[in-house]
Amino acid sequence: MxxxxxxxxxxxxxxxxxxxxxxxxxxxxxxxxxxxxxxxWLMNKVEEGHIVAEIHVxxxxxxxxxxxxxxxxHLSYRDSDNLKYDGQNIHKKYNQWVNNxxxxxxxxxxxxxx
Numbered sequence: 001m002x003x004x005x006x007x008x009x010x011x012x013x014x015x016x017x018x019x020x021x022x023x024x025x026x027x028x029x030x031x032x033x034x035x036x037x038x039x040x041w042l043m044n045k046v047e048e049g050h051i052v053a054e055i056h057v058x059x060x061x062x063x064x065x066x067x068x069x070x071x072x073x074h075l076s077y078r079d080s081d082n083l084k085y086d087g088q089n090i091h092k093k094y095n096q097w098v099n100n101x102x103x104x105x106x107x108x109x110x111x112x113x114x
Contacts, residue, residue, distance in 0.1 A: 008089040013076040014102050019068070020113040025049070028068050031112050035104035036066075052078060055097055062094050064101070075102055 019028055025048060032051055036043040041053040051066040053075075063078040075098055083091040 008084055009092045011077045011090050012095045015074045016072050025070055027112050031108040032105050035108035039104050
């Protein structure tokens with residue numbers, strides 16, 4: 001990935017992502033941790049309702065706060081390195097990584113309801 005010539009885009013925080021009804025907070029936490037680990041994110045459960053996800057891709061680094069309860073979860077920018085973050089915009093790969101993580105979390109939560 002060549003960062004210098006690539007465009008930046010606004011950071012896309014993903015708020016109020018729905019969780020299927022009937023899952024306990026423990027099931028939600030387990031599903032989120034599993035989804036992140038499967039995609040290659042390092043997952044650190046800070047406390048119940050808060051996980052920090054980190055990904056390292058070559059010389060690039062991104063960290064995301066994941067806050068959750070039994071009804072919804074939120075993914076928000078925490079930190080990055082070598083992704084040209086200027087306080088509002090970031091390299092477009094960041095949003096792709098976070099969107100993929102979100103899709104994996106969503107699928108993992110659905111599997112837990114079956």
